[in-house]
Amino acid sequence: xxxxxxxxxxxxxxxxxxxxxxxxxxxxxxxxxxxxxxxxxxxxxxxxxxxxxxxxxxxxxxxxxxxxxxxxxxxxxxxxxxxxxxxxxxxxxxxxxxxxxxxxxxxxxxxxxxxxxxxxxxxxxxxxxxxxxxxxxxxxxxxxxxxxxxxxxxxxxxxxxxxxxxxxxxxxxxxxxxxxxxxxxxxxxxxxxxxxxxxxx
Ligand SMILES: *[C@@H]1O[C@H](CO)[C@@H](O)[C@H](O)[C@H]1NC(C)=O
Ligand SMILES: *[C@@H]1O[C@H](CO)[C@@H](O)[C@H](O)[C@H]1NC(C)=O
Numbered sequence: 296x297x298x299x300x301x302x303x304x305x306x307x308x309x310x311x312x313x314x315x316x317x318x319x320x321x322x323x324x325x326x327x328x329x330x331x332x333x334x335x336x337x338x339x340x341x342x343x344x345x346x347x348x349x350x351x352x353x354x355x356x357x358x359x360x361x362x363x364x365x366x367x368x369x370x371x372x373x374x375x376x377x378x379x380x381x382x383x384x385x386x387x388x389x390x391x392x393x394x395x396x397x398x399x400x401x402x403x404x405x406x407x408x409x410x411x412x413x414x415x416x417x418x419x420x421x422x423x424x425x426x427x428x429x430x431x432x433x434x435x436x437x438x439x440x441x442x443x444x445x446x447x448x449x450x451x452x453x454x455x456x457x458x459x460x461x462x463x464x465x466x467x468x469x470x471x472x473x474x475x476x477x478x479x480x481x482x483x484x485x486x487x488x489x490x491x492x493x494x495x496x
Contacts, residue, residue: 315430315437318398321465322413326397326426329412331367333422334396335360337482338444342455344471345440351376352383354480357444366390369401378479414461416454424450426458428467439468448477 318327340355349355352373359369369387374380389401389410401410409429417423429440443450443458450458462469 313436315432315439316465318395318409318411318413321428321467322395322397322411323415326412326415327395329397329415329422330419331361331364331391331396333420334412334425335367337446338425339446339448339477340442340475341445341448341450341477342443342472342474343441344469344473345438346442349373353378353380353476354448354482355475356448356482357387365393367399373475374480378476378481413465414458416457422446424454424458426461428462441467441469441472443472448480448482 336359338357338359340349340357343349349371352375355371355373357369357371359367361367367389369389371383371385371387373383375383385403387401387403389399389407392398397412397415399410399412400407402408408431411428412425413428414426415422415424423446425442425444427442427444431438441462443455459469459472
């Protein structure tokens, strides 16, 4: 018996060690201090990992908009199984941490899992790409989610490499990252333009 414990303990220790990082440890200052108003508008989910709710989704896009200084809606739309498939809409709600706006929570129901913007590309008046991470501590392991967002439906190869490198630097597992199919998609672009040009500004 004793022998078994000696073998098991280090294994358990290693599993418990697989816990989620803190926001401060993995977020850039630019992302942590983002301006929620500038973050508003459409975000295309060009690639992601471990998002079970959105299985079979194509043309995935979020419409992020602040409802007050702290709260937002982030309406998710995709087409199931083909670019002309049945639209699938989820009305997510969330909030930003007033002191650290990049540290968001977002949910559909009563639970508020993290939705952390860990790095942004662009400038102070326009964010072009966003790397969003969520991690849930489970009892002996963790569950990680990662999203590669863009203001358009594509991310140039060089930009994608930079985003992957950022995640890898913080030991975020990228082996399950998959491209979201975007070929043949049509979106309401007119509304998109109007919206990103200054809703609430
Ligand atoms: C995006 O969200 C805003 C705020 O809720 C809304 O006014 C706008 O119509 C939405 N755009 C689309 C294309 O759904
Ligand atoms: C910020 O980026 C946007 C989009 O990439 C660009 O159009 C704009 O000129 C930039 N503004 C500044 C102040 O650099």
